[in-house]
Amino acid sequence: MGREHYQKLKLLPIHLYILVHLKKASVDYAKMMARMSKLPLPLIEDAIKDLIEIGLIERDSGSTIKRSRAKFKKAFEVHKHHTYYRLSREGELFVRKINEEWLGEYFNRLIPNGWEVIRILKRVKSFSELPEKFKSDEVKDELVLYHLITPNSKVTKFFRLLCEFLGI
Missing domain, CATH: 1.10.238 (Recoverin; domain 1)
Known part of the structure; x- marks a missing residue:
């Protein structure tokens, strides 16, 4: 799967970071990824759009999120005030190949x-x-x-x- 995505998008370290961040976090939002990485929010948002476009991540639906799903959350359950993202099935398979x-x-x-x-x-x-x-x-x-x-x-x-x- 790796090479066909390079044809559509040059996978940059920021893309790779978002993919592995979501693998670790399960679900998260752009502002938290920017805060943790110390990168500008617009850079994270642009990379998220790229990854959605090629099908490696997707928006997470629902109005609340439990800590059991959002590994970096401190509260047991929170209402979503941001757009959360997660790896798509294709994204999960892609991240597993990273060795x-x-x-x-x-x-x-x-x-x-x-x-x-x-x-x-x-x-x-x-x-x-x-x-x-x-x-x-x-x-x-x-x-x-x-x-x-x-x-x-x-x-x-x-x-x-x-x-x-x-x-x-």
Whole structure:
């Protein structure tokens, strides 16, 4: 299933984050995803629209939500004041296929030497701590573009959360 979605949409780290966030949370809303990841809400909302369009996530119906379904909720039951999203059946199947081999191919397509860069970046605090062979302007620009590092080279909260949710 993976490759056909790349033809319709270049799956970006923000898309991947939303998919794995929803896998962990079961259901959640855009504002909470933005708050947790420290990314701008419009960026999350645009990525949600993309994922709905290709059928990987869907709106969750109903007027209340129980903590047993919304894993990140603290209250036992809450009335919905936001639009909640969940993985579609297709999204569930897609997320199940994400393993180390898939991640290696994904990040290598996204960034030059991407999988090595991501695994090293996870262990450091800044782009400047990468080995010299990975510190090209192209790699830095890509990492900034995808919100994995800040313009001043620091690893982002989003990157840390993405790695945690992906089990990297």
